[in-house]
Amino acid sequence: MIRQIFNRIGIWIAYVALITTGFVSFIFFRFPFNFTMVRGKKNIPKKGKNVLYVSNHLSMYDSFLIAVAAFFPAFVTHPSRQPLNFAAEENYFTRWYLRILFRLLRTIPVKSGRSDPFLMRKYIQFLKKRNILIFYQGTRSFNLKKIKAGPGYVIANAESDLTVIPVYHEGITRIFSRGGPRTKGLWRWLPRSLFRKTVVSFGPPIEYSDLREIEDPKEKIAAINQRIIENIEKLQVAPPE
Numbered sequence: 277m278i279r280q281i282f283n284r285i286g287i288w289i290a291y292v293a294l295i296t297t298g299f300v301s302f303i304f305f306r307f308p309f310n311f312t313m314v315r316g317k318k319n320i321p322k323k324g325k326n327v328l329y330v331s332n333h334l335s336m337y338d339s340f341l342i343a344v345a346a347f348f349p350a351f352v353t354h355p356s357r358q359p360l361n362f363a364a365e366e367n368y369f370t371r372w373y374l375r376i377l378f379r380l381l382r383t384i385p386v387k388s389g390r391s392d393p394f395l396m397r398k399y400i401q402f403l404k405k406r407n408i409l410i411f412y413q414g415t416r417s418f419n420l421k422k423i424k425a426g427p428g429y430v431i432a433n434a435e436s437d438l439t440v441i442p443v444y445h446e447g448i449t450r451i452f453s454r455g456g457p458r459t460k461g462l463w464r465w466l467p468r469s470l471f472r473k474t475v476v477s478f479g480p481p482i483e484y485s486d487l488r489e490i491e492d493p494k495e496k497i498a499a500i501n502q503r504i505i506e507n508i509e510k511l512q513v514a515p516p517e
Contacts, residue, residue, distance in 0.1 A: 293380035294359055298348035301340045309470050310451060314345045316478040316516030321439050325405050329360060330427050330482075330504050331443035332420055333411035335452045336464075339364075342409060342443055345476040360409040361402065363395075382406065396429045403430070403438060412504055416454050420444075420508055427504055428497035431484060440482040442504065444511035447474035477515040482507050 306312045321327050331342055339362040347359045363384040378385075384402065386395055402408055414424035431438055450472045453464060484503055490496040 290380045290382070291355060293377065295352060297340070297377075297381060298344055298351060298359065301344040302348050305341050305344055305474065310472050310474060312341065312345055312474045312476060314476050314478075316480075316511075317346070319441060319478045319480050319516065320346050321441070321481075323439075324407060326403055326436065327407040327439045327441060328403060328427070328430065329407065329409040329441045329443050330412045330508070331409060331445065332508060333413050333416050334418070334445070335416065335448050335454050337448060337452050338411065338445065339409060341448055341474060342445060342476055345445075346478065359407075361406050362409040384408075396426055396433070399426075399430050400434055403434065409443075412501070412508070420512065421505055423501045423505055425497055425501065428500035431500050432488075432493065432496050437485070440484065440504075442479040442482055442507040442511060443476065444479070444508050444515070445474065445476040446512075447472060450474075475515070477511040479507055479511050479516060 304310060329342070329346075331338065339360065343360045343362075351359055361382045361384070363386045364378055384395075384398060399408060399410070410427050410430070412424065412427045413419070413422045414426065415422075431440060451467050451469060451474070453468060482503060484500055487496060487499045487503065490499055
């Protein structure tokens with residue numbers, strides 16, 4: 277009984293944290309401080325689990341930009357529409373206040389360099405109950421053809437078919453620096469400018485059922501990864517309406 281009460285309290289605290297973070301992100305990224313254009317929002321599934329979002333990666337604030345573009349303010353009145361859950365390097369969990377915030381936001385800690393051997397299995401288990409956002413390039417990069425094996429591995433080894441949504445965004449580097457280990461001091465955290473336009477595009481679900489027939493595991497993962505790249509590049513060239 278007591279455990280159920282604490283679990284219920286924890287759910288409400290997490291909900292308040294998600295709403296607060298979404299509200300702050302909306303004010304900053306969409307209006308009035310910056311102006312994010314969201315394209316292809318009709319492609320976002322309404323279910324709150326078994327949905328994998330794959331996106332390009334430009335800055336350490338990408339997750340907040342994409343999440344608010346996808347689910348805020350709809351999440352306020354429809355809590356069942358789970359916001360994106362994302363991964364963050366373990367070094368962000370070293371400070372107690374960031375650790376509490378990321379835990380409330382259901383963030384998955386990742387070892388530096390994405391070398392966690394159990395991370396992909398963790399993603400697969402996580403997707404059974406929630407959505408998740410993966411930056412397919414594995415690091416911040418402008419090269420859309422760069423990809424780690426991770427997304428392909430998750431899709432190929434999931435117990436059930438995943439809904440895979442490609443995401444492409446641009447413009448955030450006009451607001452923030454790209455971050456990374458060479459960026460020191462407050463410059464890493466604070467915006468460089470305001471009143472900028474960013475664009476977030478959500479594409480239709482990636483069709484990969486034909487690739488399941490490939491028998492060789494490595495070949496299958498490589499083919500899925502290539503399909504992801506092709507769909508991301510389509511959003512860059514011809515974004516959805």
